[in-house]
Amino acid sequence: EVQLVESGGGLVQPGRSLRLSCAASGFTFDDYAMHWVRQAPGKGLEWVSGISWNSGNIDYADSVKGRFTISRDNAKKSLSLQMNSLRAEDMALYYCAKDLYDILTGEGGMDVWGQGTTVTVSS
Amino acid sequence: EIVLTQSPATLSLSPGERATLSCRASQSVGSYLAWYQQKPGQAPRLLIYDASNRATGIPARFSGSGSGTDFTLTISSLEPEDFAVYYCQQRYNWPITFGQGTRLEIK
Numbered sequence: 510e511v512q513l514v515e516s517g518g519g520l521v522q523p524g525r526s527l528r529l530s531c532a533a534s535g536f537t538f539d540d541y542a543m544h545w546v547r548q549a550p551g552k553g554l555e556w557v558s559g560i561s562w563n564s565g566n567i568d569y570a571d572s573v574k575g576r577f578t579i580s581r582d583n584a585k586k587s588l589s590l591q592m593n594s595l596r597a598e599d600m601a602l603y604y605c606a607k608d609l610y611d612i613l614t615g616e617g618g619m620d621v622w623g624q625g626t627t628v629t630v631s632s
Numbered sequence: 633e634i635v636l637t638q639s640p641a642t643l644s645l646s647p648g649e650r651a652t653l654s655c656r657a658s659q660s661v662g663s664y665l666a667w668y669q670q671k672p673g674q675a676p677r678l679l680i681y682d683a684s685n686r687a688t689g690i691p692a693r694f695s696g697s698g699s700g701t702d703f704t705l706t707i708s709s710l711e712p713e714d715f716a717v718y719y720c721q722q723r724y725n726w727p728i729t730f731g732q733g734t735r736l737e738i739k
Contacts, residue, residue, distance in 0.1 A: 544728075546676075553719065553730055553731075553732050553733045554668070554670075554676060554719055554721075554730040554733075555730065556721075556727060556728040556729065556730065559728070568726050568727060569727070570727045571633070571727065604675055604676075609678075609681060613726065614723070615661075615662065615664035615723045615724045616664060616681070616682055616723070617666075617681050617682070617723065618666035618668075618678045618680075618681035618682075618687065618721065618723075619666075619668075619676075619678055620678045620681075620687055620688070622675035622676055622677070623675065624675055625675060
C-alpha cells in the first residue's frame with residue numbers, strides 16, 4: 510500500500526524551531542519529487558516547498574523562504590521540513606505529498622498525500 | 633505569483649445533477665493546472681492534472697477542460713460522495729499556487 514506518514518508536529522512558541530518528518534512506503538521513493546503543503550484551520554491549501562528526486566531542485570513559497578528548509582533521505586525513504594523562526598501564521602496542518610514526476614515541473618500533480626501533522630504556534 | 637480565482641464559492645446541487653466549477657488564472661498557465669477534491673477531515677485527492685487528464689482511479693464522471701487562463705471541472709452526474717471542497721492548482725509558474733476552493737454542497 511502506498512503510504513505517507515507525517516510526524517513531528519506539536520506546540521511551539523513563536524520564534525522557535527520544529528522539524529517535521531514524512532515516512533514513505535509502498536513506492537520507489539527516489540523516483541519522485543516530494544512536497545509539503547499546509548492548511549490553516551478552516552482555510553484553503555497553501556503549497557510550502559518542493560524537492561526533486563535527487564534534491565537537485567528545491568523551491569519554497571515566499572512566505573517561508575529563508576526560514577524553512579526541505580530535505581530528503583532517499584536511503585531512509587524520508588522527507589523532512591526544518592522550520593525555524595516560527596510565526597503565528599505558520600500554524601496549520603502540514604501535509605506531505607508525492608508528485609507524479611521526479612522533477613519540479615509544470616506538468617503533473619500531487620497524487621499521494623499523508624494525513625498531516627499539526628503545528629501550533631503559540632506562547 | 634499567479635492568483636487563481638475559483639467560482640462560485642459555493643455551489644448547491646442535487647445528486648444526479650451536473651456540476652460545473654470554474655478556475656481563472658491571473659495570467660496564462662498553459663495546461664499546467666490540476667484539480668483536487670477534499671472532504672472534511674481528509675487529505676486532498678488528485679482528480680485531474682494537466683488540465684484534462686484524469687488521475688488513476690478517478691471516475692469518468694469527472695472531467696477537466698481549458699487552457700491559458702480559464703479552466704473548468706465538470707462532474708457529469710453528481711453522486712452523494714462528490715459533495716466536498718474542490719481546489720484548482722497551477723504549476724506553470726513557481727511557486728505553486730492554489731485557488732481558494734469551491735464548496736459543493738447538497739441542495
